[in-house]
Amino acid sequence: KAGVTQTPRYLIKTRGQQVTLSCSPISGHRSVSWYQQTPGQGLQFLFEYFSETQRNKGNFPGRFSGRQFSNSRSEMNVSTLELGDSALYLCASSLAGLAGETQYFGPGTRLLVL
Amino acid sequence: EDQVTQSPEALRLQEGESSSLNCSYTVSGLRGLFWYRQDPGKGPEFLFTLYSAGEEKEKERLKATLTKKESFLHITAPKPEDSATYLCAVYGNRDDKIIFGKGTRLHILP
Secondary structure, three states: OOOOEEEOOEEEEOOOOOEEEEEEOOOOOOEEEEEEEEOOOEEEEEEEEEOOEEEEEOOOOOOEEEEEOOOOOEEEEEOOOOHHHOEEEEEEEEOOOOOOOOOEEOOOEEEEEO | OOEEEEEOOEEEEEOOOOEEEEEEEEOOOEEEEEEEEEOOOOOOEEEEEEOOOOOEEEEOOEEEEEOOOEEEEEEOOOOHHHOEEEEEEEEEOOOOOEEEOOOEEEEEEO
């Protein structure tokens, strides 16, 4: 069974631009969650989507948004990029959500904001 | 607010030298405690899920245990390939999101 895939793997943007990241979950998984990982803050939860609906949201500004399509693929968008948005962005999928479920992570997209 | 604290931040061991990593947590209504392994430049790899105090799970040289306040990841006779960052995370009823600890960077010397 194929794992979680993320595209692109690397991205360089400048301040003020926007970026869209993509995540394809494991086949049959309906939940996709997104995380930001930085050396200082560690892994932080952004939001979770299930059946095209956002169910949970972390403590991030509204510049961070996402959506999920009917095939469970998900996109994350960051608008008006700031230097502090440089991070590894990870997505994870699971069968039914966050509650007690094992999350299977993708390899991540490394974003550098100049 | 739910919290997870991992200790130590970093640990260097000789090959074969057993040790334990600690994950202390504060969560309202624990619905799962997770251990992950992360290699540099890669996404976290699932190791264990624990649901209730007293539960234990094993996989090769790793054993995870859970009490009402903390979890331990015991590493028996580690090998250099066990070198990685080990992450602990919890999911509780109150915050409705997964909270990760900062991780323990483990380095096994041959």
